[in-house]
Amino acid sequence: MSADVRMAEVAALIGDPARANILAALMGGQALTAGELVYAAGVSPQTTSGHLARLTDGFLIACVKQGRHRYYRIATPRVAEMLEGIMAVVADAPPRHRPLSKIDEAMRNARTCYDHVAGKLGVGMTDALCALGHVTLSGDGGEVNESGVTFFQKLGVDLQSARSRRRIFCRPCLDMTERRPHLGGSIGAALAQRCFDLGWIERMRDGRALAVTASGRRGLSETFGLSLERAESPVT
Amino acid sequence: MSADVRMAEVAALIGDPARANILAALMGGQALTAGELVYAAGVSPQTTSGHLARLTDGFLIACVKQGRHRYYRIATPRVAEMLEGIMAVVADAPPRHRPLSKIDEAMRNARTCYDHVAGKLGVGMTDALCALGHVTLSGDGGEVNESGVTFFQKLGVDLQSARSRRRIFCRPCLDMTERRPHLGGSIGAALAQRCFDLGWIERMRDGRALAVTASGRRGLSETFGLSLERAESPVT
């Protein structure tokens, strides 16, 4: 009973549009300053500050001071997973009025989803991994096959740190825009990290959207057999 | 952007105490009548009815009419997983004021969590499965080992229907009261179902709490090596 009340409190924190915008922005995986979050929230600085304080009190986000800036980030991976869960329900249920074509083209192409890759690129890589038999995804879970272990090691993905305890974990994360699963979990995070390290993808200046570099285009084509639309060239 | 607004809408639905109580009650896995949910919600029938309408509109719960009753249930497994995610965050973060000793003894001992077993019993079974090497759980995922496949088959668990696509899925679900993971996912559901079929556990009259029967005590002891406290005898 008491736990239900706490559930309501947490949900109510997420249930305000301004706060939801803030959390969605932070789901990009980067820590952002209060000022940047003012822009994301779409309300005044004072109001945003209040929201940030409440989210911090509720342990949904954490704050570090740095000079005269304060950087906010999602508090824990568990919080990120919770938000993914909500977004999955949202993406799932409703052919509601707008089919949300207002989302930025670059965002739909490639973006981060907390700590892994989403959008057309994320779904494409995931499809390739499944098609090549490296990974098997079911409706609500998945696993890395033998060939996948070899594949990831050859690619230089750090499987060690991806095994949070004993075994690599791998799970589908329903893509908000594509309405199909992309690779999440610790293996998804490790793969994304490796793509950054290889210089295949870079964050665009708006933070969450990703640009595929020239070497990335080559690498992704050779490794995953992906041929990417011209659209992802670093326009901005 | 538009997706964030929808996220806020869904979260706001959960963010009301009365509605959170309703959803928590339905997380027992059974469909309940509006009348029963009035009791769970803790508000008047009219108000509850309004809440039920809003939850239905938001696709979080579904309703079937049956005679003069209306049975409500969680709309989809995805919604259930979302709620589990929120409860995991709640159970995770806070040593808040009350260490919630107000929860019913029977509930803490054994209860359903949507479609699988939670509480001391659920955690106990899960620990046993891990200790015997049948199942491996990591922080955010898990898998059934070779010996586990044999074990479950011998127990009569329907592995076929537990493979939602190709492979059995298995994941940890953070126990609200025990603060440790118990077995969730489709394999958790199948195991719970088998325990019901074997007559090892039964729902107590309040719906969510479970009673371990005499044969259940025997079976759980032989199969999992669990020795249960006397407390779970069907008191009510």
Added chain:
DNA sequence: CTGATAGTACGGTCGTGGCCGAAGCGTCCG
């Protein structure tokens, strides 16, 4: 020191939404 920028705290206004009483439908029973 002054001025500029980043961020927070306070106080008052206002709208959304939760709540209940009363009343309205369907369903079942004798």
Added chain:
DNA sequence: CGGACGCTTCGGCCACGACCGTACTATCAG
């Protein structure tokens, strides 16, 4: 058919909380 029951709809009351204007506290640059 009349009445009880299950549940919903309607209307009005009230409060919580989101919002902004103003004012305040850090940090940095010169």
